[in-house]
Amino acid sequence: MYHTWMRYFTPSPAHHRLGLVCLGVGLQHGTLPTVGPRTLDHYVAVVIGAGSGWFRGADGHDVPVTAPALIWLTPGVPHHYGPDPATGWDESFVDFAGPAAATYTELGYIEPDRPVVPLSDTVGARAAVGRIARAARRGNPLLEVETAAAVHELLVALRRARADVAPDGDPVLDALARDAFEPLSVAEHAARHGMTPAELRTAVRRGAGCSPKDYLLGIRLGRAKELLAATELPVAAVARRVGYDDPAYFSRLFTRRVGIAPIRFREQQARTVPGGWSDRIPDPEHPPMIAGPAT
Template identity: 75%
Template sequence: MPRTWMRFFTPSPRHHRLGLACLGVGLQHGALPTVGPRTLDHHTAVLINTGSGWITAPDGRRTAVTAPSLIWLTPGTPHHYGADPTGWDESFVDFTGPATTTYTELGYIEPDRPLVPLTGTAGPRAAISRIVRAARPDNPLLEVEAGAALHELLVALRRARADTGPDGTPVLQALARDALQPLSLAEHAARHGMTPAELRAAVKRAAGCTPKDYLLNIRLSHAKELLAATDLPVAAVARRVGYDDPAYFSRLFARRVGTAPVRFRDLQGRGAPDSRPDPAP
């Protein structure tokens, strides 16, 4: 017999402005009824923990679903899916909010990829469990707790994707390792036997951004650490993060961070001469 537990919420406009608002959560197991065809006005993440089934695309093609997998239901997209006769174990979360646009741009939500194979479901299930625990009618923190867990859920689902793994792809790992070297995009691509276009596509798929932005974020984060924890001159900081021209580095830093490197040091500096940032604990 199928077993179903679900709760639905009505967050206020203020809770929507937090970025993500949870509309519902459910745990289901067994030979569940077929879902759809239907179209929703919100997002739903359907986590298939065990079992198998199928999903039909808007063009009518049916694809097999094998756990562990994620089914994305996105607003305005018709969907139709169901478990095999033996049933499956699923968890679902309904949500909405302005942050869904940014999460989609970053590749965490994939409207064009309704079925995502996963390496496992432990991380996502832990985030969903936090929503379930918060779902008490007398919980005054319900909407905020559920919204916070939604952010964790999207990160956990991203980490669990079978095509990249929790630490990204080897390309991302190598880019992070070489980020502080003064290499061009073409030189980075050549190190991986790729064209620049292929490298851009690989980084976009895995990190949701361009290689330039991926490298820039790493460089500027390290520059901030050096500015805050050492008394190195700005020119030396620039060289250590891959920029031979300190004036260009300062302009880039100010444009992205919103303040000049010297000003950032005045606000955040905690260093001493020749000190170095310690590794993370």
């Protein structure tokens, strides 16, 4: 005995240019029939919230699935799966496609080589699936855009819920972020954390989908933009505060990555207001709060 609810959509070519589109959504539970063997031309995220079962991929080997877990179905890869007939399982699924899927794969959010992913919980994922299900009402004029936005949200929720990522975040990434503004090389960062550069690269690639250098650069440039926009610090002082002793090198790096020079960025984004607080360096951990209207 099982229960199932599903909807399927046909987004237009214009909607595909959003990067991701939702092709379908379903909620099922009970002793569901097995799926496959089959091969799809798009992606499916199958979220198992309760129960257990099995998955068989292209290699023909069965992999046990125990909730909470995620099953990735990727284009062109044969698969076959189902719940334990004695217990069944609770699943939700989202079919999606689009050019952004390749980028999400490159960043490690979609893992074709690891089709069964243990999760710490399914709360965030089920919330995203719920948004898709609510948007699926008949006659919703915003259907394709709402569901596309929720697919992005789902991928982030699934990445955050991976069981190999601590609920408070990745300790290696947290440590790198704390030390990001110190003038250290990648090798020096690795040594500080008792790792080889190769081990650090692997950890950061798995946690953030990029190299340590790019991860640190993103943090440094983000902070530099804040200082350029919200203070009157000279560019050389901004460079030193984000870890660059050579302001000329910082300016070249900023220009290459951002697309405009630091001075030009400041001209576009400056928020200096007489009598305001912009002469102080903003603290990202404690931003100023705007008071609500008096009651």
